[in-house]
Ligand SMILES: Cc1cc2nc3c(=O)[nH]c(=O)nc-3n(C[C@H](O)[C@H](O)[C@H](O)COP(=O)(O)OP(=O)(O)OC[C@H]3O[C@@H](n4cnc5c(N)ncnc54)[C@H](O)[C@@H]3O)c2cc1C
C-alpha cells in the first residue's frame with residue numbers, strides 16, 4: 001500500500017514535536033511540516049521552557065498528569081544521554097515560594113518532578129515576604145536549541161519542511177491525505193476558533209551565569225529561570241492582549257520584581273526583551289475532524305491551545321495526536337480496500 005502523506009501545519013514546539021512523533025512511530029507515512037514562521041521567530045522561542053505544569057480547567061487531572069509524566073520522562077532520558085547539550089535540555093533545582101499557604105500544598109505533579117519537598121525554615125529566610133515554599137528539581141529546555149534539534153531530527157529521517165502560510169486547511173487537500181493542525185494562536189483565524197485567546201507574556205533574557213537556582217513566586221507572575229545560555233526573568237500574563245511590541249514599563253517592573261527576590265540580578269548584563277502570545281484555551285484541542293467539500297473529505301487532527309504549558313506537556317500531546325493520525329490512516333486504508341472489492 002502507498003505511503004500516506006501527512007502535512008503538519010506549524011513549526012513551533014507542538015508542530016515539530018508532533019511531526020517527530022508521527023514520523024518515528026508510523027512507518028507507513030511521509031511527513032511534511034508547513035509553516036509561515038520557524039525558530040527563532042515563534043512563540044515557542046520566547047518561552048522559558050520550564051517543566052512546571054499549568055492546570056487546564058477542561059482536562060481531567062489524571063490525564064494532565066499523564067501528559068506531563070510522558071513529557072518529563074522523555075526529556076529526562078534525553079538529559080541523561082549525549083544528546084542533552086544539542087537538544088538544550090538541563091536539570092534545574094529551585095524553589096516555588098508563597099506569601100500565604102496555598103490550597104494545594106502537594107500539586108498533582110509533585111511525584112513526577114524530582115525530590116519534591118517543603119522548603120526548610122533556613123531556606124525560607126532568603127525570602128522574608130514569603131511564608132511557605134516547595135523545593136524540587138525539574139527539567140528546562142533552551143527553547144531555540146530544542147526546536148532546532150527537533151527540526152534536525154525530522155530532516156534526518158527524510159521529512160520535508162516548507163515555509164508557507166496556509167489560509168484554509170482545504171488548500172492541502174489535493175496533496176495530502178491527513179492534515180495535523182498545530183498552528184497555536186494562529187488557529188483563531190485558521191479555524192475560526194473563538195475559544196482560543198492570547199495571553200501576552202513579556203520576559204527578559206539576561207546574562208547572569210552565577211544564578212543557577214530557579215525561583216518562582218507561586219502567583220505565577222514573577223520567576224527567575226536559569227538556563228544553559230541565559231536566565232529568563234518573568235513576567236506578564238495579559239489576557240486578550242495581541243501587542244507583540246516590548247513595553248519598557250513592564251520590563252522595569254519585571255526586573256525590579258526579580259531583583260527583590262534575587263538582589264544579585266542587579267549586576268545582570270546583556271538584557272534582551274522578548275514577547276510572546278500564549279495560545280490559551282480551557283483545554284488543549286486534541287481531536288479529529290473531517291472537513292468535507294463537494295463530497296470530498298480531508299481528515300484533520302488538531303493539536304493546539306497549550307497556553308502556558310506547552311513545554312510541560314508537548315510529548316504527551318504529540319503522542320495522542322499521533323494516535324489519532326493512526327486512526328485516520330486506518331480509516332483511509334479501510335475505505336480504499338472496500339473500494340477495490
Ligand atoms: C513568555 C512565555 C513563557 C513561557 N514559558 C513556558 C514555560 O516555561 N513552560 C511551558 O511549558 N510553557 C511556557 N510557555 C508556553 C509555550 O511557549 C506555549 O505553550 C508553546 O510554545 C505553544 O507552542 P505552539 O507550537 O502551539 O505555538 P507556536 O510556537 O506559536 O507555533 C505555532 C506555529 O504555527 C504557525 N502558524 C500559525 N498559523 C499559521 C498559518 N495560518 N499557516 C502556516 N503556519 C501557521 C506559526 O508560524 C508557528 O510556527 C511560555 C509562553 C510564553 C509566551
Ligand SMILES: O=C(O)CCC(=O)C(=O)O
Pocket residue numbers: 048049050052201216220223234235278307308309
Ligand atoms: O509559569 C511558569 O512558571 C513558567 C513560565 C510559563 O509557563 C509562562 O510564563 O507561561
